[in-house]
Amino acid sequence: MLTGVHVLLLGGDARQLEVIKKLSELDAAITVCGFDGLHSPPQGAVQATFDESLFEGVDALLLPAVGTDDNGLIHTVFSDGELKLTEKHFTHLPEHCVVYTGMAKPYLKHLCQQRNLKLVELFERDDVAIYNSIPTAEGALMMAIQNTDITIHGSACVVLGFGRTGFTMARTLQGIGAKVKVGVRRSEHYARAAEMGYEPFYTGVLLQNASNIDLLFNTIPTMIITAQIIANLPSRAVIIDLASKPGGTDFRFAEKRGIKAMLAPGLPGIVAPKTAGRIIAECLGQLIMDETIKRGNGI
Amino acid sequence: MLTGVHVLLLGGDARQLEVIKKLSELDAAITVCGFDGLHSPPQGAVQATFDESLFEGVDALLLPAVGTDDNGLIHTVFSDGELKLTEKHFTHLPEHCVVYTGMAKPYLKHLCQQRNLKLVELFERDDVAIYNSIPTAEGALMMAIQNTDITIHGSACVVLGFGRTGFTMARTLQGIGAKVKVGVRRSEHYARAAEMGYEPFYTGVLLQNASNIDLLFNTIPTMIITAQIIANLPSRAVIIDLASKPGGTDFRFAEKRGIKAMLAPGLPGIVAPKTAGRIIAECLGQLIMDETIKRGNGI
Numbered sequence: 312m313l314t315g316v317h318v319l320l321l322g323g324d325a326r327q328l329e330v331i332k333k334l335s336e337l338d339a340a341i342t343v344c345g346f347d348g349l350h351s352p353p354q355g356a357v358q359a360t361f362d363e364s365l366f367e368g369v370d371a372l373l374l375p376a377v378g379t380d381d382n383g384l385i386h387t388v389f390s391d392g393e394l395k396l397t398e399k400h401f402t403h404l405p406e407h408c409v410v411y412t413g414m415a416k417p418y419l420k421h422l423c424q425q426r427n428l429k430l431v432e433l434f435e436r437d438d439v440a441i442y443n444s445i446p447t448a449e450g451a452l453m454m455a456i457q458n459t460d461i462t463i464h465g466s467a468c469v470v471l472g473f474g475r476t477g478f479t480m481a482r483t484l485q486g487i488g489a490k491v492k493v494g495v496r497r498s499e500h501y502a503r504a505a506e507m508g509y510e511p512f513y514t515g516v517l518l519q520n521a522s523n524i525d526l527l528f529n530t531i532p533t534m535i536i537t538a539q540i541i542a543n544l545p546s547r548a549v550i551i552d553l554a555s556k557p558g559g560t561d562f563r564f565a566e567k568r569g570i571k572a573m574l575a576p577g578l579p580g581i582v583a584p585k586t587a588g589r590i591i592a593e594c595l596g597q598l599i600m601d602e603t604i605k606r607g608n609g610i
Numbered sequence: 611m612l613t614g615v616h617v618l619l620l621g622g623d624a625r626q627l628e629v630i631k632k633l634s635e636l637d638a639a640i641t642v643c644g645f646d647g648l649h650s651p652p653q654g655a656v657q658a659t660f661d662e663s664l665f666e667g668v669d670a671l672l673l674p675a676v677g678t679d680d681n682g683l684i685h686t687v688f689s690d691g692e693l694k695l696t697e698k699h700f701t702h703l704p705e706h707c708v709v710y711t712g713m714a715k716p717y718l719k720h721l722c723q724q725r726n727l728k729l730v731e732l733f734e735r736d737d738v739a740i741y742n743s744i745p746t747a748e749g750a751l752m753m754a755i756q757n758t759d760i761t762i763h764g765s766a767c768v769v770l771g772f773g774r775t776g777f778t779m780a781r782t783l784q785g786i787g788a789k790v791k792v793g794v795r796r797s798e799h800y801a802r803a804a805e806m807g808y809e810p811f812y813t814g815v816l817l818q819n820a821s822n823i824d825l826l827f828n829t830i831p832t833m834i835i836t837a838q839i840i841a842n843l844p845s846r847a848v849i850i851d852l853a854s855k856p857g858g859t860d861f862r863f864a865e866k867r868g869i870k871a872m873l874a875p876g877l878p879g880i881v882a883p884k885t886a887g888r889i890i891a892e893c894l895g896q897l898i899m900d901e902t903i904k905r906g907n908g909i
C-alpha cells in the first residue's frame with residue numbers, strides 16, 4: 312500500500328486516469344493538475360491549481376508519456392491551462408522525491424540533475440516496452456487491414472527487427488495467418504525466429520528479401536528502408552514504420568515512388584488508452600511501493 | 611481454359627475486376643457493362659452499351675454480389691448508367707446459359723425459373739463462404755480494435771456460432787491472444803471448440819456467459835442477443851454482429867442501454883476487395899470450366 316505517500320501528477324491523457332485509479336486504490340495521497348476540463352474530477356485525487364507550493368513534501372512526481380517538451384511544457388489533453396515546469400518548481404521538491412515519466416527530453420533530465428533527483432523513464436524499462444508492444448502491434452495490424460485491399464491472412468509480410476516490438480509484431484501477424492519473414496542482425500534472433508516458424512534473414516540482405524512482399528513493418532530506429540530498398544519493392548507494398556521518430560524509412564522517396572509509407576509511433580495511447588494506462592499504472596504502483604520500502608528501511 | 615466461352619458480366623464493384631482478370635487469363639470472350647466510369651476499360655474485356663442483343667449466345671451471365679435488387683436493378687459502382695434486368699433480356703439467353711451471382715433476390719430467381727435457367731449463388735457454397743470468412747474476421751477484428759480502449763490481446767471475447775464464419779472468427783481472436791469463449795448449439799461443435807482450446811458453452815446458457823465480457827461477436831442469423839442478454843452485459847461490452855441482415859441483435863435495446871452494437875455484413879468487399887474478388891474469380895473460373903466440359907460431353 313501507499314498510505315501516507317504524496318504523489319503529484321501533472322498533465323497527460325486518458326492513460327493517466329488509469330494511473331490515478333491504481334494509486335488511489337493503493338491509498339496514496341494524490342494531487343493532480345491539468346484535469347479541469349473533465350466533466351467530473353478524477354476519483355481519489357485532489358485537483359489543484361498549478362503552483363510552486365504543490366511541490367512541497369512530494370514523494371513522487373508523475374509526468375506523462377513525454378515528460379515535458381524542450382521548453383518545459385507538459386502536454387495536457389484535459390485542460391486548456393498551461394503547465395510549464397521550471398527550476399523554481401523543482402527547488403521545492405524534497406531530495407528523496409523520484410520523478411517518473413514515459414521518456415524524458417534533455418530539459419527534464421537537466422532539471423533532475425540540477426537537484427540530483429532520481430529520474431525514472433518507464434518506456435525504457437523492458438517490461439513496460441514488452442507490454443506496450445501488444446497495443447503497438449494491434450494498432451499496426453489495424454493500419455495494415457485499413458491500408459491494403461487484401462487480407463493479412465496469406466499475405467507476405469516482413470518484420471524488421473526482432474526486439475521487444477518486432478517479436479510481438481511477428482507473432483501477431485503469424486497469429487492471423489500471414490506469411491512472416493523476419494529481418495534480424497543477431498544470430499540468436501535468427502535462431503529464435505526460425506524456431507518460431509518465421510523465415511529469418513539478415514538485414515544485410517534486405518534488398519533480396521524485399522522484392523515480392525505485401526507489407527513491411529519496421530521496428531529498427533535507424534535508416535534501414537532506404538531509397539534503394541524502396542525502389543525494389545512492388546508498387547502494392549505498404550510500409551508501416553513503428554520505430555521512434557523519425558523512423559527508419561526514406562519517406563520522401565517512398566512518396567516519390569508512390570509507395571504507401573506511414574510512421575506510427577505512439578500507438579498504445581491511441582488504439583488502447585485503457586490498456587496502455589494500466590501498463591503504466593501497474594508498473595508505477597510497484598516502483599513507488601519499492602521506493603517507499605527502501606526509504607523506510609533507510610537505504 | 612475457357613476459349614470460345616461467351617461471358618456477359620453486368621455491374622458490380624472492385625471484386626468484379628478480379629473476376630474479369632481471371633476469366634481473361636482463361637481466354638474467355640468477355641463483354642462487360644457498367645464499367646464506363648473507370649479511367650481505363652478492364653483489360654481483356656469488351657465494353658458494351660447495355661442492350662438486349664448482348665444476351666444472344668451468352669454461355670455464362672455474371673451478376674455482382676447481390677444479383678439485382680427487388681426491381682431488377684444491378685448495383686454498379688463504376689457507372690452512373692442504370693442497368694435494369696427484365697424478362698425481355700432473358701428471352702435472348704440460350705437455354706444452356708448459367709446465371710452466376712453472390713446471392714439472388716426473389717426477382718432474379720423468378721427470371722431464371724421462367725426461362726428454366728440454372729442459377730448459381732456463389733455465397734451459398736461452403737468453399738466460398740469459408741474463404742470469405744477470412745476477410746470477414748479481419749474486418750471484425752479491425753472494428754474491435756477501433757471501438758475499444760483495450761487491446762484485443764487478453765480481452766474476454768465470446769463468439770456465437772461455430773459455423774464457417776464463427777470458426778474463423780474464434781481462431782483469429784485466439785491468434786492475437788484473446789480469451790475466447792464459443793457459444794454453440796451442436797455437441798460436435800462443442801467438442802471441436804474444446805479441442806481447439808476455446809471455452810465452449812451451449813447458447814441456451816448464453817445469459818450466464820455474457821456477464822463479464824469485453825466483446826461479443828455474433829454469426830447466428832436469428833434473434834439471439836436479446837434485450838435480456840444485453841441487460842446482462844457490462845456497459846463496456848461491444849457487440850459486433852456478422853450475421854446477414856437484420857442480424858441477431860436487439861439493436862434498439864442496445865442503443866437504449868448505451869451498449870455499442872454494430873451490424874457488419876459485407877465486410878469482405880470493404881476491407882479486402884482484392885482478396886474477395888479473387889475468391890469469387892477462382893471459384894467462378896472453375897465452375898464455368900466444369901460447365902463447359904459437361905456441355906461438351908453432352909451431359
